[in-house]
Amino acid sequence: MDYPNLEINCYKIHYNFQLITSILRSKNISITPVTKVCSGDPVIANLLINAGAEMLADSRIQNLKKMNNFSHPIPKLLIRTPMLSEVESVIKYCEISLNSEIKIIKKLSYFAKKENIQHQIIVMVELGDRREGVMPSDLIDFIRNIISLPNIKIKGIGTNLACRYGVIPDDQKMNLLSELAHLVESTFNIKLDIISGGNSSSIDWLLKYKGETRINHLRIGEMIYFGCDTLQKKPINGLFTNAITLTAEIIESKTKPSLPWGNRGESSFGKQKEVQDKGEVSQAILALGRQDVHVPGLIPPEGIQIISATSDHLIIETSGDPFLVGQTITFELTYAAFLFSMSSDYIYKTFSKNKDLNHHDLKF
Numbered sequence: 001m002d003y004p005n006l007e008i009n010c011y012k013i014h015y016n017f018q019l020i021t022s023i024l025r026s027k028n029i030s031i032t033p034v035t036k037v038c039s040g041d042p043v044i045a046n047l048l049i050n051a052g053a054e055m056l057a058d059s060r061i062q063n064l065k066k067m068n069n070f071s072h073p074i075p076k077l078l079i080r081t082p083m084l085s086e087v088e089s090v091i092k093y094c095e096i097s098l099n100s101e102i103k104i105i106k107k108l109s110y111f112a113k114k115e116n117i118q119h120q121i122i123v124m125v126e127l128g129d130r131r132e133g134v135m136p137s138d139l140i141d142f143i144r145n146i147i148s149l150p151n152i153k154i155k156g157i158g159t160n161l162a163c164r165y166g167v168i169p170d171d172q173k174m175n176l177l178s179e180l181a182h183l184v185e186s187t188f189n190i191k192l193d194i195i196s197g198g199n200s201s202s203i204d205w206l207l208k209y210k211g212e213t214r215i216n217h218l219r220i221g222e223m224i225y226f227g228c229d230t231l232q233k234k235p236i237n238g239l240f241t242n243a244i245t246l247t248a249e250i251i252e253s254k255t256k257p258s259l260p261w262g263n264r265g266e267s268s269f270g271k272q273k274e275v276q277d278k279g280e281v282s283q284a285i286l287a288l289g290r291q292d293v294h295v296p297g298l299i300p301p302e303g304i305q306i307i308s309a310t311s312d313h314l315i316i317e318t319s320g321d322p323f324l325v326g327q328t329i330t331f332e333l334t335y336a337a338f339l340f341s342m343s344s345d346y347i348y349k350t351f352s353k354n355k356d357l358n359h360h361d362l363k364f
């Protein structure tokens, strides 16, 4: 085995996706899995298709491009609103995109017409997280400006919450989106097929809400891979939370004083916090560093603490048996750590189908 090795458990991702899909289907919500955290990896994209995905979503054209020659092509949704400079590729590699700028939609229309295809758009509405989207009061004027553009179909409206500011989807915001859908339909006498209520963070609201809603679609990433509620990072009953692990190898193991020796200046990564004197410690260096992974997103096994990290070294300590050179340590990851390690060329990726249940799975 080559290290560091990111192990992606396809069985668990498949399982999570199917379970989330079936729960939401009972509420008449369809979900589109988002592959951006795994760089649009074709193995994962294929497994999601096999698990029943009817559309795939990603934030990068480069990732969607990789999915272009699948044996069962399915529609692809670009979820970062397009750059003006990439519009031609958007038309080529995706059937549908999220949008919030008239100038860009006009250019999409131009190239869609040129290619003689229909491009579908979901107009994003800003509901408080202050990321992408048209302000609610501007939505009608916005649609009026694009409604008659050739080769553009307004497939729906959508919103994104809980990203920039962690703003929580609630009755007020979700009902406003439903009302806006009605308003657009009645003003322009059109039917909106998709009312996209957000990302993983919107599931909690949807499952609790008992009233009427027009929301019939979500774009889900994190919950499929991590089985967690994204707002509180709490495990969701029945989902696997450990589909992704990262294993690194120990290249040095020694007992050393915990305190540095000498006058200290700034370290390679800026100011250092005060060091606690723990006397002599059993420390090890792993061949893994900041160049590979978002270090705060590594979750070590019990009894092991991550002490610090440089570009290429991760320093850990244990209170248990001393580490051995050549020994490997397996970490669980957060979303951010998975995102970084998936896009690092230095990390090997293996796909497993292990159905083993370990202590984490048994928590449920």
Ligand SMILES: *Cc1c(COP(=O)(O)O)cnc(C)c1O
Pocket (backbone or CB within 6 Å): 034, 036, 059, 079, 080, 098, 160, 198, 199, 200, 201, 219, 220, 221, 222, 223, 230
């Ligand atoms: C990343 C993203 C998603 C998926 O978010 P998760 O929290 O991973 O479910 C959905 N929509 C948009 C616009 C995104 O950028």
